[in-house]
Amino acid sequence: MKYKLTNLIVLWLLLSSFNWIDFIKSHEGFRPDVYTCPSGKPTIGYGHVIKPGEEITSLDTTQATQILLKDFTRSIYHAKRYHPNLNDTQIAAVAHLIYSIGIGNYSKSGVYIAIRDNKSQQSIYAEWIKWGYYKQKVHPKKMFNRNVEFFEFKNGSSTSK
DSSP states (O other): OOOOOOHHHHHHHHHSSSOHHHHHHHHHOOEEEEEEOTTSOEEEETTEEOOTTOOOOBOOHHHHHHHHHHHHHHHHHHHHHHOTTSOHHHHHHHHHHHHHHOHHHHHTSHHHHHHHTTOOHHHHHHHHGGGGEETTEEOHHHHHHHHHHHHHHHHOOOOOO
């Protein structure tokens, strides 16, 4: 399925009270050339995993931002598909988690199951922070990101742009 970056989604991303795009840019950082991410996948820009058939060897920040918007739009699509009853703030938080861990991992995760089964906030949080580890150790940056996501999921956005 193709994902279109519609004007409505771009507007929503730009106007949402928590700027997820800037957040992703800040924690991913910009890499103009292909590199191997910690999970061993070829990656470029602001954390874009290069898929088979994509022929990207270098990007400028404008190109990388366009790809990031498309990737995050895809994550929003998946979050809405999996959780049609969540509000926009919760969808955005789940979308960021999907952007970070991939839809394959998310679809098998305890977070997905806990939200789907309408578990308590405490149960959802316990599953969510499991994604803050790398090689069975707390990864400070990942744990920070998981806590930001969960705060937004639980409380709605209290942070302005």
